[in-house]
Amino acid sequence: MKPVVLFDAGRLLDRSAREAPTGVDRVCLAYAEWLAARRDIGMIPVATVRNRLRAVDPAHCRRAIRILRKRWSGDGPETTIERALIRALTSQSPGPSILDVEPGAAPLSLRRVRSVSQALTSRPLPPPAPGQAYISVGHTALDTPAILADLSRRGVSTTIMIHDLIPITHPEFCRPGDRARHHRRASNALRHADRIIVNSAYTASQLLAFAAGEDLRQPPVKAIPLGLEPVFLTRGTTPSPRPYFVHVGTIEARKNLAFLLTLWRRLQERLGPATPGLVLVGRYGWENEAVLDHLQRSPNLQGLVHQSAGLSDASLARLMRGARAVVAPSSIEGFDLPAVEAMAMGVPLIASDIAVHRELVSGARLIDPLDGLGWLSALQAATDSPPVAPDYAPPTWTAHFDQVAAFIGLPD
Structure with a gap:
């Protein structure tokens, strides 16, 4: 049996x-x-x-598995949002930042919707x-x-x-x-x-x-x-002529993104038109008011920093492969899947020097998550000259x- x-x-x-x-x-x-x-x-x-x-x-579950696999993998051509991001990142005359609309309060709570759906x-x-x-x-x-x-x-x-x-x-x-x-x-x-x-x-x-x-x-x-999903297991990069960096993860306090955006403002003050772009890929989470203030109100970051959620695996992999580096300045993580994905693809990784990164991506450029000058130096060096990612045996x-x-x- x-x-x-x-x-x-x-x-x-x-x-x-x-x-x-x-x-x-x-x-x-x-x-x-x-x-x-x-x-x-x-x-x-x-x-x-x-x-x-x-x-x-069981039939409902199997159908949901097929639908989610197809949607989340996204093996098709570039999506509209991906094309918009690439245009914004490669344009010699940056326009407005691309930002997802900040979510408002739903008339019916997600908890209630889920409860009703599962009951049915x-x-x-x-x-x-x-x-x-x-x-x-x-x-x-x-x-x-x-x-x-x-x-x-x-x-x-x-x-x-x-x-x-x-x-x-x-x-x-x-x-x-x-x-x-x-x-x-x-x-x-x-x-x-x-x-x-x-x-x-x-x-x-x-x-x-x-x-x-x-x-x-x-x-x-x-x-x-x-x-890792198969799309992240093949090494290879296609760096963009105009440098940009990528962060992947929910926009929440532990990701240390207010710190990262403060660094980007300092980079803009130093480098002016040569400042690299930055894409934050992820949904809005919680305790993110400082990040939203930077994104929506800082004139120095307009046209340089973009945020988008809803990218398929295929779109995300293409975006990461074009980056100078993936950045992961988190204060704390339990695993950090995007950091591992970057290492697997051979995309340079600049990450916080925390226990999980030392365990899983020790070959990356690790910097204390509070070392502003160290991060500035690493970001500017990667902008000037594409770093080389070390060999890595992915899980x-x-x-x-x-x-x-x-x-x-x-x-x-």
């Missing part, structure tokens, strides 16, 4: 309308595809609805049987101990992925209430999960330190680096899932 895996697809289905994924979204899609493709496993997609697991219609596409889940497995990689089903505790009582093996401890260790970079919520999630995982996967040795150390500090049990924890999804299967006891 085939092993049965209950895969929590709730977060993935929540993202069905998104034009581009976050790093966690990418992981959810990769796991869904891996499990769905294995003929030796019976995958049952589930979702958390009102703190209870419900079964998702799900049905009661038959009682799980002993010997089945449950996998959640999107921080779902962790807000209440009831789900994991019930699965454990029924003899279901539970595997949880924790992506980072940032809301607990650095709550100043997160929304009010996120610390308490993530504390609850991490605690529930430690108390009830049979095993926990993390994305880096740094995240593992933070999780185990949290468990020790809270006097919680420590189930087996394994650090397995995340894989792959194949290697990731080989380790996952061994860790949770699935067939090879």
Whole structure:
């Protein structure tokens, strides 16, 4: 009889309308595809609805996986926004900055929309049987101990992925209430999960330190680096005649973007018309008022700094390959997928000297995230002369899932 895996697809289905994924979204899609493709496993997609697991219609889940893969990969020609960005970056007479519209308050909360959508596409889940497995990689089903505790009582093996401890260790970079919520999630995982996967040795150390500090049990924890999509695995660059740099990630406080934009203003004061461009690729997050003030009101940055979300993987890879370097000045990260993608493609990377970057992209140019003069020097040097990226052996999804299967006891 085939092993049965209950895969929590709730977060993935929540993202069905998104034009581009976050790093966690990418992981959810990769796991869904891996499990769905294995003929030796019976995958049952589930979702958390009102703190209870419900079964998702398999056909609906398969359709969502196909749609998201096609949309997020974007293997077609350049999109309208990509063409607009390239024109703005290569023009000898920069026009206005390209900025996504700042999101306003929706008349109906996303939480309510998701709840209604999942309720309509799900049905009661038959009682799980002993010997089945449950996998959640999107921080779902962790807000209440009831789900994991019930699965454990029924003899279901539970595997949880924790992506980072940032809301607990650095709550100043997160929304009010996120610390308490993530504390609850991490605690529930430690108390009830049979095993926990993390994305880096740094995240593992933070999780185990949290468990020790809270006097919680420590189930087996394994650090397995995340894989990359195929479009990011081929080395090669096509530098633009007019230099520009790229940052990829949600526009939020921990990304240190207000610092980066202050540097760009200083570069503009030094270099004038020779100032390189900068593209911030990512959605607006939280605690980003200082960044928005720079983007919308600084005359020195108009026409130089652009922001866009919704780029497909193919568009993003082309944009990154044309850059002088990818910049990653984050104050804290759990993994930093864009930094790893840049190294894999052979695109030079200038990144903050933090634990995760030292672990995963040690060959990059690493600078303290508060060293303004060091960053200015590195950015100006890369503008004057394209840096050379070091060789790099990128992590792959194949290697990731080989380790996952061994860790949770699935067939090879």
